[in-house]
Amino acid sequence: QVCIIFSDFGKMQNVCNLLIEKLGTSVTISPPHFYHTPEAVDTLRRQVCVAAVGNTRQKAQEVCRLFGQSLGKPLLIREEETKEWGGHIDSHLSNSPDSLTLQERIQNATAYASCKVFAVFEIKGKENRRKKLV
Numbered sequence: 382q383v384c385i386i387f388s389d390f391g392k393m394q395n396v397c398n399l400l401i402e403k404l405g406t407s408v409t410i411s412p413p414h415f416y417h418t419p420e421a422v423d424t425l426r427r428q429v430c431v432a433a434v435g436n437t438r439q440k441a442q443e444v445c446r447l448f449g450q451s452l453g454k455p456l457l458i459r460e461e462e463t464k465e466w467g468g469h470i471d472s473h474l475s476n477s478p479d480s481l482t483l484q485e486r487i488q489n490a491t492a493y494a495s496c497k498v499f500a501v502f503e504i505k506g507k508e509n510r511r512k513k514l515v
Contacts, residue, residue, distance in 0.1 A: 453503025
């Protein structure tokens, strides 16, 4: 028995297909087991927070443009709330992982995260922009 850990789903499929092609019925490939390393979850949290800050800045810029102002530097950025959750298992599905389709396994193993941030930005008036151009 050989156990292989892949970090790339596409590579896993390619290797499984190659083994089946070359070894035929002499090889049995068990269904994959999906999981996230703590490092991957930390990376997801950081990416979601950075995206939330970027979205906040973009919305603030749009509001400033609406009022003829320009957005300045951030004065305060605070992470208010972070949520994480996994995929769902429908009640009609068996609890046995072997009975799930590959798509259901992927859905159950998919990690989601959201982040709520509070940000305060400096707002520059029209006169500040004109002075800098002169």
